[in-house]
Amino acid sequence: DPYHLGNINGDWFLFAHDHLRNDLRTFVPARVLAAEPTGKTFAPPKKFSLRERLRNSFGVHSGEGEFKIALRFHERVADYIREKRWHPSQELTELADGIVELRVKLSSLVEVTRWVLSWGGDCRVLAPKELAESVRAAARKLLVK
Numbered sequence: 001d002p003y004h005l006g007n008i009n010g011d012w013f014l015f016a017h018d019h020l021r022n023d024l025r026t027f028v029p030a031r032v033l034a035a036e037p038t039g040k041t042f043a044p045p046k047k048f049s050l051r052e053r054l055r056n057s058f059g060v061h062s063g064e065g066e067f068k069i070a071l072r073f074h075e076r077v078a079d080y081i082r083e084k085r086w087h088p089s090q091e092l093t094e095l096a097d098g099i100v101e102l103r104v105k106l107s108s109l110v111e112v113t114r115w116v117l118s119w120g121g122d123c124r125v126l127a128p129k130e131l132a133e134s135v136r137a138a139a140r141k142l143l144v145k
Contacts, residue, residue: 003044005029013060015050024053026060056107058087058115063108070126071102077122101126109134 001017003024011028018025053062073081075098082092082100093101106112113134116123125132 001042001044003048004050006050008054008060011060015048015053024048055088056105057111058104058106058108059111061108061110063106063110065107065109067106067109067128067131069102069104069106069112069128069131071116072124072126073100073102073119074122075099077119113138 001019002014003017004015006013006015012030014027014029016025016027017023054060056062056066072095078098078100081102086102087104087106089103089105091103093103095101104112109131113131116125116131116135117138125135
């Protein structure tokens with residue numbers, strides 16, 4: 001049962017009830033191979049709120065965790081970090097030598113891990129330990145292949 005079709009950061013996502021898993025899931029419409037009309041109608045639950053679902057996400061992946069993320073950015077990329085509001089919970093702290101620290105509260109580490117990796121050596125994970133380990137493991141895989 002589709003609840004919401006939305007364009008988030010330039011990509012389309014369908015938030016829908018998955019009867020197979022009996023859970024609210026996020027689908028990428030471009031990956032749907034086939035669809036058939038069922039003739040059935042339904043109303044999305046009144047309690048569903050996309051804003052609430054994505055409130056503690058760093059994109060579209062929401063989770064059940066509570067992570068306090070702390071990242072330190074090198075001065076050569078600090079302007080990019082200052083220019084944008086990356087998350088509603090963000091707090092920016094200016095440090096010496098043009099370095100900036102970004103803190104956010106998230107429910108999942110999936111997308112923020114990829115985002116940290118995209119900054120290469122210009123982003124350092126200060127917390128949580130799980131995020132640092134996830135980034136480290138992904139970086140090792142890059143070196144092995």
